[in-house]
Amino acid sequence: MLTRRLLLAAGAASLAAPAAAQVVTRLGPEAEQLTILSDGGFEMPLAMLAREVPTDAIAAETGPADPYRTVLNVTCLRRGAELILFDCGAGAHFLPGSGQLQESLRAAGIEPEAVTHVLFTHLHPDHFWGALDEFDSPLFPNARWLAAAREIDFWTAPKVYEQLPADRHAFAAGAQRIARGLGDKLERLQAGGEWLPGIAAVETAGHTPGHVSFAFEAGGQPVMVLGDALTHPRISFAYPEWRPASDQDADVAVATRRSxxxxxSADRTIAIGYHLPGAAGRVEKHGPAYRFTAS
Structure with missing residues (x-):
């Protein structure tokens, strides 16, 4: 479980290794280009990568470093007049080491006014809290902001605190603050259909109740922006049955990963993970499980 103690430990560790703003990678032709931008990263205890798995077993898969450092990748799709972001980072109020998206946008030559759409995989802090600037105004003033109705309903419900452990109440309070700041600009859509022409929201619940991933084509290749449906470059693929502490419904999340x-792997899709080093790669069958190979 993602507790306040673990978050504080992660935050303290992150101070020692701040991440630089950067363009992680670019994929595809200029007319339909994917640019993956860093929002920094943070560190967390190895125990968070799998509930009820001994730390030494986790370390055998990840290496001995504890805490483990995770990256934050924000995907940008430019096609014609559209400039689409998938999630928008943590902003200034999450863990030290995160919140680097604005600097990465500058490194990529992208002005906030140019962003036309922001599509959210889910409303956790490192994906949603970057929506507002330092003046609590929408960071991308000309954008449409799209999120799953089920996800919005969960985090903004008055009784959400009754459905969460006390140590995750800050997630709900932050989500509600950002949702209020966006106001009517935050559009509610249903999973399972196209949110924009050619971009389908695929239901991938488990990590959160309304988590979605986004499937589309770019440069003639199938692409899926995964959000947090797959979060570790080794464990999520080799051990999809392991249950990360950050998954809200562990059983549903396991079924989602396997599907x-x-x-x-069957579709040879370019998979883009928010927390996967290198961000983009392919999934291959590997014995009884799978492996991820970064592009």
Whole structure:
């Protein structure tokens, strides 16, 4: 479980290794280009990568470093007059080491006014809290902001605190603050259909109740922006049955991972993970499980 103690430990560790703003990678032709931008990163205890798995077993898969450092990748799709972001980072109020998106946008030559759409995989802090600037105004003033109705309903419900452990109440309070700041600009859509022409929201619940991933084509290749449906470059693929502490419904998340891995490997999809080093790669069958190979 993602507790306040673990978050504070992660935050303290992150102070020692701040991440630089950067363009992680670019994929595809200029007319339909994917640019993956860093929002920095933070560190967390190895124990968070899998509930009820001994730390030494986790370390055998990840290496001995504890805490473990995770990256934050924000995907940008430019096609014609559209400039689409998938999630928008943590902003200034999450863990030290995160919140680097504005600097990465500058490094990529992208002005906030040019962003036309922001599509959210889910409303966790490192994906949603970057929506507002330092003046609590929408960071991208000309954008449409799109999120799953089920996800919005969960985090903004008055009784959400009754459905969460006390140590995750800050997630709900932050989500409600950002949702209020966006106001009517935050559009509610249903998973399972196209949110924009050619971009489908695929239901990938488990990590959160309304988590979605986004499937589309770019440069003639199938692409899926995964959000947090797959979060570790080794464990999520080799051990999809392991249960990360950040998954809200662990059983549903396991089923989602297995289904996604089957689909991604069968379709030879370019998979883009918010927390995967290198961000983009392919999923391949590997014995009884899978492996991820970064592009």
């Amino acid at each position: 996604l891995l089957d689909r991604l």
